[in-house]
Amino acid sequence: MSRRSGILEFAILGLLRESPMHGYELRKRLNTSLGVFRAFSYGSLYPCLKTLVSQGWLAEESAGPPQDALAAPLAGRRAKIVYRLTAEGKEHFEELLSQTGPDAYDDEHFAARFAFFGQTSRDVRMRVLEGRRSRLEERLEKMRISLARTRERLDSYTLELQRHGMESVEREVRWLNELIESERAGRDQRQSDAAGAPSGDTARHDTSGPSDGLPRHRDDSRPDPFDDTTP
Secondary structure, eight states: OOHHHHHHHHHHHHHHHHOOEEHHHHHHHHHHHOGGGTTOOHHHHHHHHHHHHHTTSEEEEEESOOSSTTHHHHHTOOOEEEEEEOHHHHHHHHHHHTOOSGGGGSHHHHHHHHHTGGGSOHHHHHHHHHHHHHHHHHHHHHHHHHHHHHGGGSOHHHHHHHHHHHHHHHHHHHHHHHHHHHHHHHHHHHHHHHHHSOGGGGGGGOSSSOOOOOOOOTTSOOOOTTOTTOO
16 A cells, blocks of 8 residues: 555545545545645545445445435436445544654645644644654755755755745744644643642543644634645
């Protein structure tokens, strides 16, 4: 299985964990909600769905069968197939969510992982964010060294392109710093609240589960991880 198809499987499982969907609805969600999948088509989606069904992670169900069993063949219509996450599929997706290896820091995989941070535990979110930041800081250092060595041989347009690339990486590092600090602040606040709460209220202050750790902005908006124009 290629890395690209692995990311697609991860995203499909994550979306179907929210609710069952038919193929067209899944494609729309992939295209509109997850920027990294804007280039995907039916040609790659349906083989992936069939693979997930064969592995037992998804189940196919007929949506809205016609009242008259003979009407559909006569009209040439086919009932839509709805895909539902099975118990095995949910367990597999939760296992994928817990992984924090190097693949989670790559450009495409990180975007998909971030899209499902709402379903990810805080500790895992922190490891993924810190890993991504380290990866970008290493990339930025290499870009600076390369630019220092070659800038005298570059024309003005190529040099400007190199600078633009560096600025994009620097902008994402700043964004990651904000996210990490926000996650830490939220964790510390919840731990403080839990320490001061009555013993019977401890369960209400669970610091291990999914929770919104995004930084708050003055206009209550949040940065888009897929938007290169984010300041």
